[in-house]
Amino acid sequence: MATAAESAGVIARVAVDSVETIEAAHRAGVGDVIIDVDVGMPRCGARPDHAGQLADVARQRRLSVSGVMGYEGHLQMVSDRSEAKERVAEAMSLLRAAHDDVGGDIVSTGGTGTHDLHTIGLDHPTGVTDVQAGSYVMVDTQYATLNQGFEQALTIVGTVIAHHGSRYVIDVGLKALGMDHGDPSIDDCKIWFCSDEHTTFSSSERTFHIGERVHVRPAHVDPTIARHEELWIIDDGEVIDRWPIDLRHW
Amino acid sequence: MATAAESAGVIARVAVDSVETIEAAHRAGVGDVIIDVDVGMPRCGARPDHAGQLADVARQRRLSVSGVMGYEGHLQMVSDRSEAKERVAEAMSLLRAAHDDVGGDIVSTGGTGTHDLHTIGLDHPTGVTDVQAGSYVMVDTQYATLNQGFEQALTIVGTVIAHHGSRYVIDVGLKALGMDHGDPSIDDCKIWFCSDEHTTFSSSERTFHIGERVHVRPAHVDPTIARHEELWIIDDGEVIDRWPIDLRHW
The missing domain is CATH 2.40.37.20 (D-serine dehydratase-like domain)
Structure with a gap:
């Protein structure tokens, strides 16, 4: 039976990082999930070596698994760009290893503070398909300290x-x-x-x-x-x- | 001509602290003002020795002047109660001096952090008629450090x-x-x-x-x-x- 979202032609994709959240997504009629992976920021996200098992659990519940996401939020404000590049590469090696176990088309990460350190494409150094930068549209006084050239548009x-x-x-x-x-x-x-x-x-x-x-x-x-x-x-x-x-x- | 607020039986009283704000209140049809006095917190409020002149300006514009207010916000978190009492008394001496020049029934001040240092009545030490304490109803973790005995009701x-x-x-x-x-x-x-x-x-x-x-x-x-x-x-x-x-x- 199609969910309400599917009937409307909308893909409702939800990030999950535990058996409990997979089951909650399943109960709510979500059809498509992405596995959230902890790449170093102590917030949500499964352990990288646990991501593949979670994908298996999701598929057993007949959920589609579209890939992985892992936000390197702890690295957004590293002002030394060579240090930032190195630490982002380390974080992304965790995310790519998880992706090898999970499968799917999506490897999603990133923010305004690291957008310049990613080259899109699985055959490129950080190996991601999506960068989730958003704050660059407005920029605040904290992001402005990185001197990325974006205009502070919001007052x-x-x-x-x-x-x-x-x-x-x-x-x-x-x-x-x-x-x-x-x-x-x-x-x-x-x-x-x-x-x-x-x-x-x-x-x-x-x-x-x-x-x-x-x-x-x-x-x-x-x-x-x-x-x-x-x-x-x-x-x-x-x-x-x-x-x-x-x-x-x- | 009665204002909309007067016709509805509501007293709309506005705090003013400059000729400009008196004129704005007058243009907006406000009938009743109170003179806001700076008692030591660098925010709004006229100089105490200027309050009487502002009351005269307001009365010339046919506004009723109900008294003075002067919030000692800079003293809300003074944890040593004898120091707080002394500094509140100093601030209130400024407010009472302004009230002598302004007139009206109201001498309003205070917050949760100083409510216990005021005794209501013009013949009492701090000489106020209103204490504007409000946070005590909910209390936050900062006010809780004063150990005033109020319950933290908001979560x-x-x-x-x-x-x-x-x-x-x-x-x-x-x-x-x-x-x-x-x-x-x-x-x-x-x-x-x-x-x-x-x-x-x-x-x-x-x-x-x-x-x-x-x-x-x-x-x-x-x-x-x-x-x-x-x-x-x-x-x-x-x-x-x-x-x-x-x-x-x-």
């Missing part, structure tokens, strides 16, 4: 509501920002601190008046975007579109 | 999705948590790190199985609540109500 627009000499307060605070990578930035300004609904900053280079709009650059794009209802798309100073943020309710 | 419910020996991963991460005060806590567990949608932790005291629910205590309640759609109210293990979170869209 939160605040309004100046108070000032005292060179010290200003805007109506953007903790409720609008992902703070796990620290304070946000404002061009030519020094951030003092963020409060629930405010940020206090000063500037010796710029002056602002009450009511003026200020662009705040978040330190981490992903959890910042999840705080908001819509992205406003701006081209050359003009709002050209508004996109709802549909995966915000975590 | 985020996660589900275990992976484990590797004594290391576990749940589906609660940065998108569900206010992180400006650091990592959340789980009873009897050691938090390793939070990712966008996951938290990795370990425990030498408890074991968990995949699918098990885990209660995560946030480090800062306010921005954590703002990440969610609803509060689920639980009494003795039973869900007795669900409350929408209406001020989440900042």
